[in-house]
Amino acid sequence: MKKAAYFLLVALFLLSFPSSDGAEAKMVITRTEHLNVREGPGTSYPIKRKLNKGEIYTVAQEKNDWVQLKLSTTETGWVSRQYVADMNENMQATVDRLRVRSAPSSQASIIGYLKLGQTVEVLDTNSHWTRIKNGTLTGWVSSDYLASATSSGTTSIQSKSGTVAVDVLNVRTKPSQQATILGKITFGQQVRIIGETADWYQIESPGSMTGWVYRTYIMTATLYITVLEDGTNIRSKPSLQSQIQGTAKRGQQYRVIAKEGSWYKIELSHQKSGYIADWVVAVVRNAGNTGTIKNKTIVIDPGHGGKDSGTIGSGGMMEKTMTLKTAQMLKNQLQVAGATVILTRKDDTYLSLAERVSMAEQHKADAFVSIHYDSSPDGTARGMTIYYYHSLNDYPLALSFDPFLSQSLPIPYRGIRFGDFHVLRETSMPSVLFELGYLNNAQESSIIASDSYQKQVTKAIVAGLQRYFSN
Template sequence: MKKTSILLLACYILLAGSLLPLREASAAAATTAGIDSLNIRSGPGLSYRIVATVKKGTALTVLSESGEWVEVKMPGGETGWAANWLLNRNSQSVAVSSSVDNLRIRKGPGTHYGISGYLSKGQAATILEKSEEWTRISSNTGNGWVSSQFLVLSESTGSKQATTTSPSSNVVMKSINADILNVRTSPSTTGSIAGKLTLGTKVEVLQEKNGWTQIAFSGKKGWVSSEFLSSAGTSQQPSGLASGITGTVTATALSVRNHGSLNGKVIATVNKGQKFTIIEEVNNWAKIQVSPGKYGWVAGWYLKKGVAGNNQTGQQVKDSRAVILYDATNIRQKPSLDSKVIERANKGTEYKVKKLSGSWYELELKGGVSGFVAGWIVEVSGTAPQINKEGGDAYLKNKVIILDPGHGGIDNGTTGVRGTYEKSLTLRTANTLYHKLSAKGAKVMMTRDRDTYLSLASRVGAAHYHGADAFISIHYDSNADRTVKGMTTYYYHSYQKKIAEEIQVSTANATKAKDRGARYGDYHVIRENRQAAALIELGYLSNAEEEMAVLTNHFQNAASDGIVNGLARYFKNK
């Protein structure tokens, strides 16, 4: 009887399985959540609001990518954006081959890592992930990291892409006539954002419905407001973002690249003092118009931003939201520090942005009431520009700042779960910070600019010898408890407390990392230092999730921006 029951049960399971709908095939476009409680956001960045949270291992379908962010479709059909470094990507990735003979495969993303194999010219490989100028690949001769500049797309990949770009003769094509236009999953402003298109982009028109047009772009479909489409032959004069934000070059000679990355091909060079309208910004890279009809990307940290003209009062912005950065932030009746306070908001509160009025945002409050907040104390997402307090650079100009990348040479510092050496990461962060501070007029020096050992006494000696206005020692942390994460800034003397507090608050806000506060710490480089000095631990390499996060370009840029802004506030209030 027992055997008969088991047999009947097995038959039932097989029959039921044959009647269930097949799961959506997602071969090369499949991924899973790599951590518990993965946040899915409304757009490609940490400033966008969280629309859902999924558990580790949840199957997701990749729809598109933007920088280090991936647009995904969740099991219930909803869409959103997730950080690439927190996903377990499907190994069926982009096929590439080596453009040179004996391309070294290394154990990590850098020339200081050991060699684990070689690729011969033309040998095929599969991309697993990217980290700035390095790419992790899988091949028949070994897995590891190779220099991205020596990889080319496989012929099969290129031909496949080429076949999707030539429209048939009866296809209706139109051009985007907005600077940045949201593409949505449904014909409504409540539809999820499926992508963003820039001025002049040509798209295929599929159908029109109630003032909305369904289009095809990059192999996908979506809906846009019909008012922002023009006939493909209509010429459009580029005007940059609706914000009218400009950027003045601060570097002596700045490379313009064909995409926003150091891996991008240099297509032009612009010089110090030249001013351009910023068309788009992604991960601290800015898109500019170099000459009529010619566009390119430049490193945003070499641009001094400003507002073009004086006609910004009351300018409308679309699909933008502002997040309050500090507790007890004043929201005023008018865009002025002298205006009446009508509401106070705490850190993390989010509002819809209605208009840009000079350097103030008009917010939509409860009950449809409007209020104004100073642009430099909120973080915005969408098409609205991020406003920085005017004159901030002046507080950094001519300041002597010593950057101290922790460890080096025979002293590796801590080693991360994935094998990251602290000494390499601190140098990378310091280099990024060096360029950003220099661009703002600071006199910046580094205790080391290569992988060499330096005594603690000599690091402190550099601060005393140069009479540093600020000494910043950069580190990454470790803990036996691998769940511990976050950033901490340390001071030893009372005269160091203020600089530590300003840097901690600003950097934690910029990176969205767990804020562990500014604390007393007995470390040689601050204890023996007569100057304003702080030691910042930017994250825990012992935490696998945090190690992946701090390795990204996004974090490195955000952390360096935070330290720069913290120093500016310190010097201003000193």
């Protein structure tokens, strides 16, 4: 009797674990960049690491709205359920003749190939390798050349032509900012579009390079630019020292012939051409699109307020006062351009970070802009910086301000940087945070306080928003 009970306990113990020959473990793919992995199922637990978008992990367990992932053979961590998608064991090859190997190594023997777009069943992962099954073929392929057939939303389409609309565009192995770069294509280059997701185009470029590019930077119609300011100079050559052929009014559009450095070569009347600087225009998809922000809802967030003064600079200048001044001036300029503008605070009121995010969500904003000023330990740092959080959601918005903030402003431009800020991380719409200069730098604080700088920098932000919404 004791012996029978012993064997019964052993059987129950073995049944409590999945068989290696049975059903495969559940797998998920990450849906966002810089995904926080926590030590437990909740935001109160410490962050132990971050994951990139498009990474695949086996699920150890699920609890409420949290998923525990197997990060390695010895490590696990918890992520919010909303930021991962079930794999459903479906993946697609993103290149033609993808090599299937006998083991997870580039030195292992090749046992077969996958065609471009071929769907496979995912069985396991090992570092940068994925074990797949397709019919009778089972083996390992490089994860860099697979995309989720379910979460990516890849759609094959009737091929169409497109034109590169930025100076240099990376072509990647799959629709992810973290995917391997196959090569680069340049402004004005023609490509053939053969597939698409919500954010990416699968293209074939001259030279038979096939890969994925961010679709914002591919135009499927003739390229046009629209002029942002009255009196914009059109020159005979791509240089500020060259002869002025004429001037253009705000809203005028021209067909783009080519891009030379920071200049567009444009078509003029009577088969003539001229050059116009790229920092005073916006690229539009079709003739007739003026790059307007009319009817767009923009939420402007003046940082700090109330009991939170923010940085206190030279002469007692408070950050909360300057952010409100900048935000009010920016609001006036955006309203003149036709935008609907919401300020998270209109006076010296304290708001929590969650309240600021909630306001943007409630108004279903098309963009969220947070205004701040910086400080440094020794008071010597200078410059303005743009911060973003999501590579696909926020970075294109941040990039739209680049040509305007890097030109002719009295405060140096430090560029675009990743920032893990609550108001960027928790907002669902495209969001950026500006640090528009160092208040505790005596020289820079006097510039910041001037009306001329406030007008210049808010004008640049408006131009960047117009550029963004024209694409």
